[in-house]
Amino acid sequence: MRISRRVLGAAVAAGLVASSAAACGGDDKKDAGSGGTELKGVKVEVAAKWTGPEEQNFRKVLKAFEEKTGATVTYASTGEDTDAYLGPRLDAKNPPDVAILPQPGLLQQYAAKGQLKPLGPDVVTEVDKNFSPYWRDLASSGGKSYGVLAKAAYKSILWYRPQAFADAGIQPPATWADLVKDAQTLQDAGTTPFTLAAASSDSWTLTDWFENVYLSQAGPENYDKLAQHKIKWTDPTVGKALETLAQIWGKPDFLAGGLAQATKTKFDASVTDVFGTQKAAIVYGGDFAAANIATTKAKVGTDAKVFAFPKAGNTAPALLGGDIAVAMKDGKGAMALMKFLASPEAGKVWAGLGGYLSPNKNVPPSAYSDPIAKQLIAQLQQAGDAARYDLSDLAPAAFGATPGKGEWEALRAFVQKPSDVKGTQRRLEDEAAKAYK
Amino acid sequence: MMAPREDTPPATAGAATGGAAATGPDAGPEVGPDASTGRRDGLRPPSWLAGSFLLPALVLLGFLVVYPIVYTVVRSLLDSSGGFTVDNYSGIFEGHSNLLAVRNTAIWVVVAPTLVTIVGLLFAVLTERIRWATAFKLVVFMPMAISFLASGVIFRLVYEQDPDKGVANAAVVAVHDAFSAKTAYPGAGPRAGAAQPLRAEGGAVVTSRPVTAGSTALLPLLRVKPEYLPAEPVPARAAAPPGPGRITGTVWFDFTRGGGGRPNAVDPSEAGLPGVRVQAVRDGKVVASATTRDDGTFTLTKVPAGPLTLRLPADNFTAAYGGAEWLGDTLITPAIIGAYLWVWSGFAMVLIAAGLAAIPRDALEAARVDGATEWQVFRRVTIPLLAPVLVVVLVTLVINVLKVFDLVFVIGGGDPNAGVLALQMWTESFGGGNDQGAGSAIAVLLFLLVLPAMLFNIRRLRRERK
Numbered sequence: 088m089r090i091s092r093r094v095l096g097a098a099v100a101a102g103l104v105a106s107s108a109a110a111c112g113g114d115d116k117k118d119a120g121s122g123g124t125e126l127k128g129v130k131v132e133v134a135a136k137w138t139g140p141e142e143q144n145f146r147k148v149l150k151a152f153e154e155k156t157g158a159t160v161t162y163a164s165t166g167e168d169t170d171a172y173l174g175p176r177l178d179a180k181n182p183p184d185v186a187i188l189p190q191p192g193l194l195q196q197y198a199a200k201g202q203l204k205p206l207g208p209d210v211v212t213e214v215d216k217n218f219s220p221y222w223r224d225l226a227s228s229g230g231k232s233y234g235v236l237a238k239a240a241y242k243s244i245l246w247y248r249p250q251a252f253a254d255a256g257i258q259p260p261a262t263w264a265d266l267v268k269d270a271q272t273l274q275d276a277g278t279t280p281f282t283l284a285a286a287s288s289d290s291w292t293l294t295d296w297f298e299n300v301y302l303s304q305a306g307p308e309n310y311d312k313l314a315q316h317k318i319k320w321t322d323p324t325v326g327k328a329l330e331t332l333a334q335i336w337g338k339p340d341f342l343a344g345g346l347a348q349a350t351k352t353k354f355d356a357s358v359t360d361v362f363g364t365q366k367a368a369i370v371y372g373g374d375f376a377a378a379n380i381a382t383t384k385a386k387v388g389t390d391a392k393v394f395a396f397p398k399a400g401n402t403a404p405a406l407l408g409g410d411i412a413v414a415m416k417d418g419k420g421a422m423a424l425m426k427f428l429a430s431p432e433a434g435k436v437w438a439g440l441g442g443y444l445s446p447n448k449n450v451p452p453s454a455y456s457d458p459i460a461k462q463l464i465a466q467l468q469q470a471g472d473a474a475r476y477d478l479s480d481l482a483p484a485a486f487g488a489t490p491g492k493g494e495w496e497a498l499r500a501f502v503q504k505p506s507d508v509k510g511t512q513r514r515l516e517d518e519a520a521k522a523y524k
Numbered sequence: 525m526m527a528p529r530e531d532t533p534p535a536t537a538g539a540a541t542g543g544a545a546a547t548g549p550d551a552g553p554e555v556g557p558d559a560s561t562g563r564r565d566g567l568r569p570p571s572w573l574a575g576s577f578l579l580p581a582l583v584l585l586g587f588l589v590v591y592p593i594v595y596t597v598v599r600s601l602l603d604s605s606g607g608f609t610v611d612n613y614s615g616i617f618e619g620h621s622n623l624l625a626v627r628n629t630a631i632w633v634v635v636a637p638t639l640v641t642i643v644g645l646l647f648a649v650l651t652e653r654i655r656w657a658t659a660f661k662l663v664v665f666m667p668m669a670i671s672f673l674a675s676g677v678i679f680r681l682v683y684e685q686d687p688d689k690g691v692a693n694a695a696v697v698a699v700h701d702a703f704s705a706k707t708a709y710p711g712a713g714p715r716a717g718a719a720q721p722l723r724a725e726g727g728a729v730v731t732s733r734p735v736t737a738g739s740t741a742l743l744p745l746l747r748v749k750p751e752y753l754p755a756e757p758v759p760a761r762a763a764a765p766p767g768p769g770r771i772t773g774t775v776w777f778d779f780t781r782g783g784g785g786r787p788n789a790v791d792p793s794e795a796g797l798p799g800v801r802v803q804a805v806r807d808g809k810v811v812a813s814a815t816t817r818d819d820g821t822f823t824l825t826k827v828p829a830g831p832l833t834l835r836l837p838a839d840n841f842t843a844a845y846g847g848a849e850w851l852g853d854t855l856i857t858p859a860i861i862g863a864y865l866w867v868w869s870g871f872a873m874v875l876i877a878a879g880l881a882a883i884p885r886d887a888l889e890a891a892r893v894d895g896a897t898e899w900q901v902f903r904r905v906t907i908p909l910l911a912p913v914l915v916v917v918l919v920t921l922v923i924n925v926l927k928v929f930d931l932v933f934v935i936g937g938g939d940p941n942a943g944v945l946a947l948q949m950w951t952e953s954f955g956g957g958n959d960q961g962a963g964s965a966i967a968v969l970l971f972l973l974v975l976p977a978m979l980f981n982i983r984r985l986r987r988e989r990k
Contacts, residue, residue, distance in 0.1 A: 171954040256783015275715070275746040276779050277753075288937035340711070340747075344846065348685040351851045353937075364688070489956025490938025491621070 126158040131420035134163040134172065135187035135410065139355075140378035144440040151436045152427045158420050167288070169193060170484055173415075177202050182415035185424050187237055189410050190480040190488060191225050197413070198228035204414040205231045207422045213429040217447045225476065226411045233413050235429040238437070239446045240408035241463045242295050242373045242477060243396040243470075246380070248361055250390070251278045251368035259394035263300070266397045267334050270341050270369075279367040280341045283349040284357035285502045290495035292354055292371055294479040294487065295406065296336075297498060301328040304400035307473050314481045316523040320515035329501060329508045331399050337505035343367040350503060359383055362391050373408065374463050378442030387441070388458045395466055405470030408477045409446070486522035493518045593971065600964035612965035621940040625948040628857050632928060632944060636861050637921035641914060643865060644872025648880050649902065651873070661877070665870030672867065676934025679863040683850035683935065693847030700845045708799045710844040712748045715778070721788055727838030734831035735804075737769050741834055744778030744788050745797060753777070754818070757795030763821040771812075771827050775800045775836065776820040796820025803835045810835075851935070856942045860935050864928065872917050879913030880906070916984070923977045926970055945970055 137145050142164065149160045165172035169189055176182045177197070188194050197203050206214070211232055214223055218236065226234030245266075247259065252269075255276035260266040270280035284292040302310045305324040312318040313325070335341055342349040343366045352360070354372075361370045363383035370376070377387050385391045396404050412428050414421040427433050434450035437443045441456050444463055452461045467474065479487030479494055486493035497518060501511040569577075603609040616622055647664055651657040667675065684690030687697040714722035714729050722729050722743060735741050740763050760776030777795045778788065785791040796819040804812040804824050811832065812824040850859045883906065891901045907914075929946045936942030943951075945966055953963025 168955055170958065171956065174954065174958070254781050256780075271716070272783075276781075277747055277749045277777070279749075286937055287939035344686055345843075347846055347849050347852065351685045351849075485956050485958060489951075491936075491940045491943070491951070492938075492956055495938075496940060 126156040126420060126423060129156075129158040129418075129420040131158050131160045131185065131418075131424050132163060132183040133160060133185045133187070133424070134165050134169075134183040136165045136167060136169050136189055137187075138164055140381060141375065141442060144378070144437060144442060147440060148428075148433055148437050151433065152424060155427070155432075156423055158423065160424070167490065168484075168488070170196075173197075177415070184414065184416045184418060184421040185412055186415055187410045187412050188234070189408075190484065191409075191411065191476065192481060192483065192487075194226060194234055194411055194413060195228050197415075198231075198233050202415065203233045204417055204421070205233060206235070206414070206425060210235070210422060210426045210429060213426050217429060217431060217434075217449050219446070219448065221474075222409075222446050225409070226413075234411035235413075235425050236409050236446055237412040237428045237433075238410045239444050239467075240373050240375050240410075241444050241467055242406040242408055243299055243404045243466070244372070244374065244393040244463065245369050245396055246358070246361065246372045246376055246391055246393050247369045248365065248385075248390065249392050251365075254278065255368075259392075260397050261395075263303075263331060263334075263397045263399035270335060270338075273368050274340060279343045280369055281335065282343045282352060282357040282360045282367040282370045283336070283502065284352050284354040284371075285350045285499050286353045287496065287499060288490045289352075289354040289357075290490070290499045291479065291488075292357070293498035293502065294494050295373070295477065296332060296371055297328060297494075298406055298475075298478045299396040299404040300331050300399045301325070301478075302406060302475055303396075303398050303402050303404040304328055304331065306400070306402055307475055310475055310478065314475075314478045316482075316519055320519050321512045325512055325515070326508050328399075329511060332501075333505040333508070336502050346503065350499065355379055374444050374460065375442050377457060377459060381441060393459055393462065402473055403470070405467065405474040406477055407467070407474055408480060482519070483522040486519050493522060596964045596967050596971075599960060600968050602961055604959065604961065609961070612961045613969075615962050616966055616969060621943055622948060624940055625943040625945050628943060629926070629945045631857055632861065632925050633922055635858075636864055636925045636928075637918050639861070640865055640868045640872050640921055641876075641918050643869040644876050644917065645910075645914065647869065647873040648876040649906070651877065652880060661870075661873065664873055667867045668870050670867070672930035673934055675863060675867050676931045679860075679866070679931075680935050680937075682863075683859050685846065685849065685851065687847050690847070690850070692850055696847040697845055700847075704845070705839060707842045707844065708801075708840045709745070709748050709752050709797060710842060712745045712752075712777075712797075712841050715744065715746050715787065725835075727841060729836040729841070730805075731834045735771060735834050736831055737771060737827040737829055738766055739771060740765060741771060741773030742788065742790065743773055743775045743802070743834065743836065745775060745836075746777070746779055748777045748779075748797065753795055754798060758798070758818040758820075759792060760790050760794050760796035760820040762790050763823070766823065769825070769827055769829075771804060771824040771832075771834070773802070773822055773834070774820045775802065775816045775822065800840050801837055803837060804832045805835045806830070806832050851939070853941045856936060856939060860931050860942060863931055863935060864925075867931075868921065868924070872921070875917050876910065876913055879910050883909045912984075916981075919977050919981055923974055923981075926974050926977075 133149065135142075135145060142162070146162055149162060152158065153160055163183060165186075169186075170193055173182060173186055173193075177200075182202070188197075194203070214232065214235060222236045222239075223232060226232060226236060251273065252259070255269075255273045255278060257269045257272050260269050273280040284290075298310075301313070301324070304327060305313075309318060309324055313320070313322075318324070339346040339349075343360055344352070357370050358372055358376050358379040359382065360366045361368065362380050362385035372379070374393075377391075380387050380391045396406075398404070412425060414425050429447075431447055431449035434445040434447040435454040438445060438450055438454040438460065439456050441460075444460055444467070446467075452464055455461055455464075481487070482494070487495075489495065494515060497511055497514045500514065501507070504510075568574075600612050601608055601610065603611065617626065647661075651660050654660060670678075682690060682692050685693065687693040713724055714720055719732075721732055722745075723732050729743075729745070731741065731743070742762075757777075760774050763772035763774050766772040774790060775797050776790060777797055779785060780791050780793055785794060796816070798816055798818045798820065800816045800820075800822075802814050802816065802822050802824065803810045804827055806828070812827045814822040814824050816822045849855055887905055887909065888901055891905045896904065927946045928944060929950065932942050932944050932947050933950075936947075949963050949966040949970065951957055952966060953960045957963070
């Protein structure tokens with residue numbers, strides 16, 4: 088009895104060791120793709136930073152892909168900081184099949200480390216058929232194409248409430264001076280002119296304001312140099328842009344809720360404060376703000392309109408952002424999805440949902456659900472060679488894409504103390520020097 | 525059959541508190557004497573068997589605890605190219621946001637555990653005396669069932685700046701407004717620029733040119749927000765000519781809806797502003813005053829002769845009180861500690877209430893019989909008897925506070941003024957900083973800070989077991 092219990096004990100112990108060793112050894116076996124022409128049973132994981140309405144729209148696009156091919160697509164949200172999500176997963180050799188990168192800088196970074204899969208020939212053909220070379224170059228590294236520009240954002244616009252403009256008897260301004268004058272008129276009429284999303288988490292809106300003014304004043308060439316940190320942030324051109332911005336940011340009366348509220352306002356709230364609760368008349372937002380406006384009772388095109396970001400200098404600013412899809416794993420599913428995202432088919436589905444702009448030439452303007460998008464496409468094409476990619480997204484993430492750090496927080500501090508142009512420039516340069524090394 | 529059951533608890537307790545290192549020595553010496561006496565041989569497993577049972581746990585602990593700790597220390601001593609450096613450690617105390625994180629962590633460690641323990645103690649003592657104690661405790665404990673992330677989202681809303689959205693500011697504004705006079709037209713003021721009939725003086729608005737008795741004044745105002753206008757505005761009209769010793773005039777919103785109105789002239793569709801206090805001032809002294817009617821007109825009576833200034837005093841225009849800046853530079857850390865208090869006071873209360881129930885009643889009764897007041901009983905008897913429990917709660921909370929992350933991440937939203945070391949650790953290594961060396965250094969520092977509290981807890985547990 089005693090012995091048998093011991094033996095039993097030893098056996099159980101040995102079993103435990105064996106099973107735990109097996110557990111520690113890990114079972115890395117991948118589910119083999121079942122093949123087949125229809126991609127039935129193929130699982131594709133997509134990671135993107137979209138949440139809320141943007142995510143819902145993207146899920147509908149993925150749904151169209153699923154219906155077309157029979158593959159199963161899962162969506163993973165990367166959160167606001169894409170690199171923080173993808174970095175560890177790449178290190179662990181377990182990346183999603185397809186990732187949507189919000190910055191071209193990340194594409195270069197991953198491509199340099201060999202962590203991306205080059206596009207297959209049929210995807211390249213699809214891209215060439217639908218996109219102008221500018222977009223292909225943006226998503227290429229070392230002569231190889233890695234990305235498909237899934238979605239472009241047009242950032243050189245301001246949204247406004249036409250009723251507020253009509254009450255104050257003003258027209259959308261074409262120049263910065265007019266914008267300041269109109270803001271004063273709006274205020275005289277009893278309407279707060281702006282909401283500003285200057286919370287730490289959403290200070291990217293401030294970088295967009297700055298970039299529009301800078302591109303307009305200093306021109307595309309200086310803009311490129313600043314993006315590569317070939318011009319220091321202590322340069323007089325930067326100071327001039329900040330002084331220009333201070334004409335609006337420096338007047339707390341111009342901002343809904345004053346400085347106290349503006350520096351804590353998130354982007355979503357800045358849009359709904361204008362079109363939902365109507366606390367102000369103008370908000371910066373890019374075309375994607377349409378998705379936020381859709382959550383209010385205001386109707387895009389009638390209760391919410393856009394005007395081009397006013398010229399502060401000689402150049403009419405045309406800033407673009409864009410989310411680039413890249414494949415991180417080999418496999419039929421990943422490439423098929425990349426091809427789908429490059430096709431006009433995906434663009435048409437997405438365009439019908441709003442909050443979306445496609446640089447895809449073969450998505451006809453009629454595919455867009457709102458007239459605003461049609462207006463923006465015209466602006467985008469008119470800009471031609473002067474169009475530039477968002478500067479903060481071209482900069483290293485530590486400088487241009489991190490809440491509470493770098494350009495975001497430096498400009499937020501400037502909103503709090505708009506008289507300190509020199510100090511802000513020094514701070515920007517310090518942070519840039521650290522990040523660009 | 526009793527013996528094995530007696531023996532097992534120390535082994536498991538050792539594994540739980542001391543970790544892998546403590547288990548071996550604990551198990552070893554105890555088996556020795558037993559084996560030599562031979563009394564209980566057979567009632568307990570031999571050491572190799574016990575060891576092999578423990579092996580899976582040891583392997584897991586090694587993988588999940590020891591290896592990461594050792595590797596973090598190694599990583600903290602490497603720079604980005606893999607060379608040896610100590611800059612990561614000195615870097616913790618350099619740079620504005622890092623210093624803020626160090627300062628805030630110190631505030632957290634000192635304030636949060638103390639506050640939570642005190643509040644928990646109060647709740648525990650008070651719930652002993654009420655009838656619905658269980659229900660009350662349930663409610664206080666309930667936030668513990670909510671994740672920190674969700675609590676963060678809740679408090680982000682509570683602290684929202686706009687009093688229309690944030691309940692904290694809604695309460696503050698309601699209390700403030702209950703004690704202050706109602707402002708008629710917050711934010712309104714004269715037209716900007718030189719040569720206007722009115723100009724701002726301090727918070728008040730005064731006429732640029734002197735006015736004399738027997739004349740009529742036009743006092744145009746701008747920037748009147750629609751929510752402060754009367755529901756059905758009465759069109760402004762020019763005041764009737766005054767009799768002797770009087771001044772009449774109109775205060776109105778000089779902006780024609782849709783634009784096109786004449787500046788400083790009463791246009792037909794422009795609204796009069798009722799309820800504005802108007803004063804006639806000479807040499808800083810108010811000689812007459814009036815309040816405007818629905819159409820914005822007013823009449824000042826018994827006005828002495830000679831030049832006067834008309835003044836619309838500042839209390840007409842004081843900007844609406846917006847509440848406290850909960851998420852501003854200075855209040856943000858206390859505000860987040862407030863959220864932490866909401867979550868954790870239930871935990872402290874339950875533990876302390878359990879300790880309270882274990883206090884011998886006769887000690888309290890004896891003190892009362894000896895004529896001690898309730899406060900003296902609490903201060904001189906309850907607290908000393910509770911001290912061990914209070915210390916456990918405090919130390920547990922200190923450990924917990926050092927790693928506070930979610931609340932700060934969600935409520936602070938990246939604001940460096942809210943930063944703490946645990947958050948900074950993440951930001952430096954993954955959240956944009958991309959510098960795992962610096963992040964590891966902060967992790968090691970946090971580990972060293974937690975260590976004394978852990979050792980204290982382990983020693984106390986050992987002492988109690990004896």
